[in-house]
Structures are given as structure tokens and as C-alpha cells.
Amino acid sequence: MPTWSHSRISTYENCPLKFYYTYVEKPDVEEVLGDNIALVLGKSCHEALEWLYKELSFGREPSLDDAIDYYTQSWGKMWTPDVIIPRFDEKTWKKLGIRYLGDFYNRHSPFIEDRTVALERMVRLKIGKYSLIGYIDRVAEASPGHYKIIDYKTTKRLQGQDWFDSDRQLALYEIGLRQMFRDVEEVDLVWHMLHFNKEIVSRRTPGQLEQLKSDTIELISTIEAAEEYPAKVCGLCPWCSFQEICPKKKHERATTRMTVREFRRDEGVRVANKFVQTKLKLDEWGIKNADARKDVLAYSKQHDTSKVIGSKAAVAVSTMKRVSFDPKVEKLLKKEGLWEKYSKLDSAALVRELEGLDPKIRGKLVKLEETKESKAVRVVKK
Ligand code: SF4
CATH class of the missing domain: 3.90.320 (Lambda Exonuclease; Chain A)
Structure with missing residues (x-):
């Protein structure tokens, strides 16, 4: 210990x-x-x-x-x-x-x-x-x-x-x-x-x-x-010794040491700029920025970074998790006398209160749990 x-x-x-x-x-x-x-x-x-x-x-x-x-x-x-x-x-x-x-x-x-x-x-x-x-x-x-x-x-x-x-x-x-x-x-x-x-x-x-x-x-x-x-x-990030490898800081750290020429040619800067520029235009027409979004996600995955720096702004990639339950959960809840409480199967409420349930029931529910991830790509300040 x-x-x-x-x-x-x-x-x-x-x-x-x-x-x-x-x-x-x-x-x-x-x-x-x-x-x-x-x-x-x-x-x-x-x-x-x-x-x-x-x-x-x-x-x-x-x-x-x-x-x-x-x-x-x-x-x-x-x-x-x-x-x-x-x-x-x-x-x-x-x-x-x-x-x-x-x-x-x-x-x-x-x-x-x-x-x-x-x-x-x-x-x-x-x-x-x-x-x-x-x-x-x-x-x-x-x-x-x-x-x-x-x-x-x-x-x-x-x-x-x-x-x-x-x-x-x-x-x-x-x-x-x-x-x-x-x-x-x-x-x-x-x-x-x-x-x-x-x-x-x-x-x-x-x-x-x-x-x-x-x-x-x-x-x-x-x-x-x-x-x-x-x-x-x-507030401690500027002093952190791990900025070089931190997904939230590594691209920012790398770009501060690039020459102007290197910065302009950098793949991350390129995909971030493409995303920012096309987003502004496409937003006006209500069209999704699908192509540029795909590039940013690919870059973020390949370089394990969640903030990609561009010339005027940066692009942040965040992961959202949504937990839902298999329909079989209804049978289990009825058997355990909990159906009344969750008859509308409010997954969010069930997730919130999962920890407080009887461990035996919780164990069974967890097996029916499904976590879905989705990615959000946003333009943020550099
Ligand atoms: S977010 Fe990254 S740079 Fe900031 S303190 Fe954590 S590890 Fe360090």
C-alpha cells in the first residue's frame, strides 16, 4: 500500500x-x-x-x-x-x-x-x-x-x-x-x-x-x-511537466515550438483550420461539417489529442458516453419488485441510482448495461 x-x-x-x-x-x-x-x-x-x-x-x-x-x-x-x-x-x-x-x-x-x-x-x-x-x-x-x-x-x-x-x-x-x-x-x-x-x-x-x-x-x-x-x-497546466504527452495540451505545446513554415504545414493545424473555416460557412446554410469533422476525428485519434490548434481558433474533441439498458431489463425489474419505480425505464435515473441498489440486483443490471460513445467536435479558443 x-x-x-x-x-x-x-x-x-x-x-x-x-x-x-x-x-x-x-x-x-x-x-x-x-x-x-x-x-x-x-x-x-x-x-x-x-x-x-x-x-x-x-x-x-x-x-x-x-x-x-x-x-x-x-x-x-x-x-x-x-x-x-x-x-x-x-x-x-x-x-x-x-x-x-x-x-x-x-x-x-x-x-x-x-x-x-x-x-x-x-x-x-x-x-x-x-x-x-x-x-x-x-x-x-x-x-x-x-x-x-x-x-x-x-x-x-x-x-x-x-x-x-x-x-x-x-x-x-x-x-x-x-x-x-x-x-x-x-x-x-x-x-x-x-x-x-x-x-x-x-x-x-x-x-x-x-x-x-x-x-x-x-x-x-x-x-x-x-x-x-x-x-x-x-490553472496548473502551464506548469505541468506532462504537457508533451497530455491529449489536451500536446498539440498546443508542439505548435508553440514550430516555425511559421512548420506551423502552416502541420497536419493538425490544417485539419483544424479546415474545420473552423468550413463550419462558419456551412453553419449559415444549416449543413453539417461532415467532411472536416471526419478529418479532425481521424487526426485526434491518430495523435491521441483532444485539442487541435488552428491559426485563429482550436478544435476540441470530447467523448460523451450514454448508458442504456437492453429491453430484457424489464423482466428483471419486475422479478425484483422494482418495475413500478422504473416502469418507463428511465435509463438516466437508473444509472444515477445504480450505486445505491442491492449489490445482487446491481450486478445483474450492470450485465444488461450498454455504453454508447459519441464524439462532439467544437470550435474553441486557442
Ligand atoms: S490537463 Fe494535461 S497539462 Fe493539464 S495538468 Fe492535466 S496532464 Fe497536465
């Missing part, structure tokens, strides 16, 4: 396909993209702050310049030419980290508000039959029994207090901390939002922690039972 973590769970929530590529079957691809620059920024800031608090715990008090120097060295070691920079340039991103450190240092110097108990502390926790693991950036004690679980975030988006009050990551760490230390009475969950020079604090009640345990068990069982891992386009 694998060891779970907050990031493993949230990868699935954000995009099941990325979860599949990361944890189930690591794809054998020629080019998996390098780290993204946000990761380099985050790691360099984390390393500099870890170093700062390590020095402080030995009674030394490094200056801000020392901390920035450490940050710059970390950055240099982490930097490789294949780092993905979706916007701006390396210099701009690196300067951001220097600002974060300056703000943090000036806000907390002389660093006497609490006592550091651990840095980059690994927590293991047991929830039901599952083991989880996580790393806390800094554990501090404000007074005996009053702990702080501290996380540094370099994200450029500041969520509202509700988001922090329902965050799973630090609350899971609290469960781990309470399992690890006997003297824990109060716990503050603290986020240093470095981009905003803000400190956000949240607390959990024992009831909330119990609820989190059962929600987490349910979520992990759902992930374990998953048989399909659909791609889910989300």
Missing part, C-alpha cells in the same frame, strides 16, 4: 491524468519538461529561511544580506536551462525572492516571538488503514504546549480566511504532530504568504480534525478505486 501525502491527494483532485502520470504509470517519454520557475523560487526561499532559522538556533544572528546571499546560491544551484518560465524572465523571478526575504526578515527580526522546535520536519500520520507523510517547514513553540505549524507560501494569489480555515495540508500535519508529541495542547496553523508579506493563522477544533480524518479516508478510497484518469485542464 503506498504512503499518501497531501500533494498526492491534491494532484488527483487537480487533474486525475497528472496523478496517473506521476504515481501510477510513469510515462516513458523522450522529453519530460524541467522544473518550473515558480518551483525554483519557492525552493530557494524555503532553503534560505531554513538556513536562517538553523543559524538562529545556534545563537547566531545572520544579517539580511547573509540570507539573501544564501538564497542567491540556492537559486544558482537549482537553475538549469530547461526550467519552464511561462511569463517574465529569470531576473524578474529571482528579484521577487529577494523582496520576499527582505519583507520577512524585517517583519520578524530579532526572531524572538517563538522557539523553533524543528525545521523541515517529516511527519508521519496514521488515518484508518492509511499512512500519510508530510514535511512541515517550521515547527515552533510559542509557550509550553502551544505549538505553531508554519508553512511558507510564494503563491501570487491570496485566498480568503475561509480557504485557510478549510485547508487540508496543515490540518493533516496537526493530526501528525498530535500523534507525535504528547504535550501538544494548542496548535496554530500559520501561513507566511511571502508575496503579500502577510501571516495568516487558523485553528482546528477536535471535531474538525475527526471530520478531516473521515473525509481523507473517503477521498483516498475513491482514488484507489479509480479506473479512469481523465485530463482536467486547470
Whole structure:
């Protein structure tokens, strides 16, 4: 049984396909993209702050310049030419980290508000039959029994207090901390939002922690039972290392690296353009775009891609599934005393409620189930 973590769970929530590529079957691809620059920024800031608090715990008090120097060295070691920079340039991103450190240092110097108990502390926790693991950036004690679980975030988006009050990551760490230390009475969950020079604090009640345990068990069982891992386009796509092979992103990714000549000659671009151009005209006359549609579907199938980029727009191909039942189901439902309820054989209702039926009946119904797939081809924004 694998060891779970907050990031493993949230990868699935954000995009099941990325979860599949990361944890189930690591794809054998020629080019998996390098780290993204946000990761380099985050790691360099984390390393500099870890170093700062390590020095402080030995009674030394490094200056801000020392901390920035450490940050710059970390950055240099982490930097490789294949780092993905979706916007701006390396210099701009690196300067951001220097600002974060300056703000943090000036806000907390002389660093006497609490006592550091651990840095980059690994927590293991047991929830039901599952083991989880996580790393806390800094554990501090404000007074005996009053702990702080501290996380540094370099994200450029500041969520509202509700988001922090329902965050799973630090609350899971609290469960781990309470399992690890006997003297824990109060716990503050603290986020240093470095981009905003803000400190956000949240607390959990024992009831909330119990609820989190059962929600987490349910979520992990759902992930374990998953048989399909659909791609889910989300805000994290530009940073995803699997764009090269993802059906929703691979053509887009390939076209960004083409020369104008290559782009014009690309088969995908050609079929997408044909579809977009003929669709506009044929729509006016109410005629289906059958020929261009066939080309797009063939290209999508051959290249395992669901978004084909054209010059002015893209074409998205999606698969729709419709489940229906064989007429024999009527006899079965009558025998099981369910005919009254479904006498009009509302397949959609039966599919919806299938999970809640007696497993024996469900098993028989499933054998009569038929899934029909149809393809939808739409013009979408690039
Ligand atoms: S590019 Fe986006 S949709 Fe594709 S696997 Fe990555 S996160 Fe998922």
C-alpha cells in the first residue's frame, strides 16, 4: 500500500491524468519538461529561511544580506536551462525572492516571538488503514504546549480566511504532530504568504480534525478505486511537466515550438483550420461539417489529442458516453419488485441510482448495461 501525502491527494483532485502520470504509470517519454520557475523560487526561499532559522538556533544572528546571499546560491544551484518560465524572465523571478526575504526578515527580526522546535520536519500520520507523510517547514513553540505549524507560501494569489480555515495540508500535519508529541495542547496553523508579506493563522477544533480524518479516508478510497484518469485542464497546466504527452495540451505545446513554415504545414493545424473555416460557412446554410469533422476525428485519434490548434481558433474533441439498458431489463425489474419505480425505464435515473441498489440486483443490471460513445467536435479558443 503506498504512503499518501497531501500533494498526492491534491494532484488527483487537480487533474486525475497528472496523478496517473506521476504515481501510477510513469510515462516513458523522450522529453519530460524541467522544473518550473515558480518551483525554483519557492525552493530557494524555503532553503534560505531554513538556513536562517538553523543559524538562529545556534545563537547566531545572520544579517539580511547573509540570507539573501544564501538564497542567491540556492537559486544558482537549482537553475538549469530547461526550467519552464511561462511569463517574465529569470531576473524578474529571482528579484521577487529577494523582496520576499527582505519583507520577512524585517517583519520578524530579532526572531524572538517563538522557539523553533524543528525545521523541515517529516511527519508521519496514521488515518484508518492509511499512512500519510508530510514535511512541515517550521515547527515552533510559542509557550509550553502551544505549538505553531508554519508553512511558507510564494503563491501570487491570496485566498480568503475561509480557504485557510478549510485547508487540508496543515490540518493533516496537526493530526501528525498530535500523534507525535504528547504535550501538544494548542496548535496554530500559520501561513507566511511571502508575496503579500502577510501571516495568516487558523485553528482546528477536535471535531474538525475527526471530520478531516473521515473525509481523507473517503477521498483516498475513491482514488484507489479509480479506473479512469481523465485530463482536467486547470490553472496548473502551464506548469505541468506532462504537457508533451497530455491529449489536451500536446498539440498546443508542439505548435508553440514550430516555425511559421512548420506551423502552416502541420497536419493538425490544417485539419483544424479546415474545420473552423468550413463550419462558419456551412453553419449559415444549416449543413453539417461532415467532411472536416471526419478529418479532425481521424487526426485526434491518430495523435491521441483532444485539442487541435488552428491559426485563429482550436478544435476540441470530447467523448460523451450514454448508458442504456437492453429491453430484457424489464423482466428483471419486475422479478425484483422494482418495475413500478422504473416502469418507463428511465435509463438516466437508473444509472444515477445504480450505486445505491442491492449489490445482487446491481450486478445483474450492470450485465444488461450498454455504453454508447459519441464524439462532439467544437470550435474553441486557442
Ligand atoms: S497539462 Fe493539464 S490537463 Fe494535461 S496532464 Fe497536465 S495538468 Fe492535466
